[in-house]
Amino acid sequence: MTSAGELASGWKASFNGGQRRTFRLSSPHNKQWKTAPAVPPSVHPHSSTTETALTLPEQLRGLMRLLTHSVVVCTSRGGESAAGDYVASSFPDQQPAPRAMTMSSFTSLTLHPTPLVSFNVATPSRTLDAVAASGLFNIHVLAGDPAGARVAEWFRRGNAEPMHVFDRIGECGCEVMPPQPDQDSTGADGEGEEEPVLPPPPLLRGPGIMYAMRCRLLREEPCGGLVRVRDHVIVLGEVLEILEGQRRDEESGEERFGLAYADRRYRQLGNIMVGEGGEA
Template structure:
C-alpha cells in the first residue's frame, strides 16, 4: 500500500500541494484541506519557488554583413578606426569565411546590443570609406537599453540635399557634432543602399532614442541654406521652403528713388501666377539610356491656339542643353505637376543646375518621387510618371517658328498627344503654380462677385426707307426734341443731347443722297421756273401768287376781280 502511494501519483500530489501552500492569501485550514483558490499555473508563475536567472551583462548581440574584400582590408589596415570603435561602442568585427565570386566577404559583428550592431553595420556598408573618412568618423557613446524599454533606440535614414549636407560638415563637422551632443544621437552620412548613387542628395543615418532621433531630424530639416553662385531666381527658390500655401507672401518693395523699371517690372510680375511644368526630352531617340535624357522646369507655358491644331509656347533662357535638343527636332513631353509639396519638390529638382544634365532623373527615382520611362527606338519622348504627375502633353517643334528675343528663345510647338490620369477629371483639380517667389496652388473655390447691371446697347428706331418711296426734303434742325431710350434693367427716360440730334440729321441727309433725292428736287425746281415765266395771269388757279407787301395779306388776282 505504501509503495503504491509513493509512486508517480504521490510525487505529483506533493508538487501540487507545495505550489498551493505558497499562496499568500490561503489560510492554514485551506492548505491542510487542499482547497483550490486559483490555478496552479498562476501560482507557480507569480511566485516561483526558485530565483530567476539574471541575464549576464557580458552577453552580446551578433549579426553578419557582406562587404567588399577591398573595403575590409582598408578598414583593417587603418591604424585607429577599429581601436576607437571598440573603445566607444565595445564592438568587434571579424571575417567569417572566404570571399565569394563577386568579391564580397562575410563579416561577423559583435556588440552589446542589436542597436549597436545595426549602427556598426551601417558604418561598414557605406561607400565613402577612404582614409580621410575613416579618420573623421566620430563614435558616440551608446547607452544599452533593454528590450521593450520606452527609450529603446531606433535607426532612422532619410535623404537631404547636398547643400544641406555640406552645411553639416563645414568647419570640421562642427554643426554635426553639436547636433550629436545636444540630442544624444549618433549621426553619419551613407548612401541609400549598397551599389546605388544618390545624385544631388545625401543619406543621413541617425541612431538613438526614438524621441531624440525625431527631434534631431526635425532640426536638420529646418536648416536653411543659400547657394553663393546661383542666380537670383534660383536663390529665391532655394531660400523659400517648398510650400503650397494659399496666402501670398509679402515682397519688400524698393524705394521709388532707387527702383528702376526692371525692379518694378519684376516686383509686379511676381504677383502674376504662372504655370509650372517639367520638360523632358533626349539627345537621341535610338537609345533609352538615362544619361542621354534632358529635362528642366519651365514657368512660361502658354496656350496659343486650338484651331486648326493645338499650339503651345514657352521661353527658355540660353544656353541650355534641353533647348539644344528641342531645337534639333527631338520630340519632348510637357509634364504637369500636382499642387502639393512633393510636386513642388520635383519642380525644384529640375530647376537647379547640375554637373550632369541627367542628374535630376536619378534624383527623382532615388527619392521615389517619380519613375522615368524611355524606350529604345520609340518615337515618343521620355517622360516622368507618378501620382504627382497627373497630366502630360507630347509635343513637336514647329519648324521655323522659334524666336530669339534678348537672352531667351521663344518656342512654338504643336501638341500631338494628351494624357491625363483619372484623378484630375474633376473641375476642382488644379496643377502647380509659381508666384511671389514660391510654389503655390490655386484655391479650390472660385471667386464670387455680385451681378453687374449691364446696359442694353441703344438701337435706332428709324428704319431704312425703301427705294420705291419718295421722301420730301427736310430742313436741318438745330435742336431736337428729347426722346426716350430703353435700358436693360430699368425703364428710365433719357433726353438726347444736341450732338445726338445732329447725328440723326446727318443720317437722314445720307439716306436722301443714297435714294437720289437730289434729282427729284431739280425736277421740282424746273417746274417752278416755268410757272414763273408764264406770268401771274397764267398761273394755275390752285396756286395763287404769293405777293406780300409790307406785311399785308395777299391781294386777289385780277381774274377773280372780274368775276
C-alpha cells in the same frame, strides 16, 4: 538603373480612343513638402530698402512676382554633349542624353487647326538644345500640392554637373516610363525624306504629375518653331497627344488644379471671385 520590366510592373496603361492613357505610381515616396498659410506679397514694384530707387527692370521683376504663373516640367532628348558632360557619362547606353527643366512660361497659343503651345527659355540651355535637335519634347503638368512642388523643385536643378536630374530621380517621387510601342520617336512631319529614328523624350510618371503632353516642334517657316529674342528663345510646338496621370488627390479623390508659382513660392489655387447673387 531600373529596367523597363521593373518600371512596367509598377503602372497600368489604359487607352480611350487611342488618345489618352492612365499611369499610376505604386511605390511610396518620401514627402518633404507641405502646405502652409498664404502670406502677403513680399515685394512691390516701387519698394526699395535702399535710398536708390529701383531700376525699371527691377520694378518689372517685382511686378511679375505678383502674378500667378503655371509650373510645368519639359523633357527632351538630344543635343550635343560637351566634353566631360555629366549626363553623357552617366547614360552611355541612352544617347542622345535626356534633358529636363522646370518652367513657368508655358501657355497655350491656339487650338485650331492643330493645338499649339509656347514657352520661353533663357540661353544657353541644354534642354533647349535637345528640343532643337530632336524636334520632340514632353510637357508635364504638375499637381498643385506638395507632390507637384517636389517634382518642380527637383527639375530646377538643371542639366549641369555635378548632380543631374535623372540621376536618383526617384527621390522626387517620379520615374521614367518605358517607351510605348506606338510612340512616335521622330521629329518628322510626314513630308519629304524620313528622319532618323531617335529615342523618345523622357515621359515622367508619379503622384505629382497630373497630365503629360507629347509635343513636336513647329517646323514652319520662317523661324522653324524657335524665335530668338535677345538672350531668350521662344519655343512653338504642336500638341500630338495628351496623357492622363494622377489628376485626383490620393486622399480625397477630388480633382486637382495645376501647380502655380508667384512671389518665389509654389502655390495652390485658392478662392474664386463671385458676382452678386453668388454666381461666378
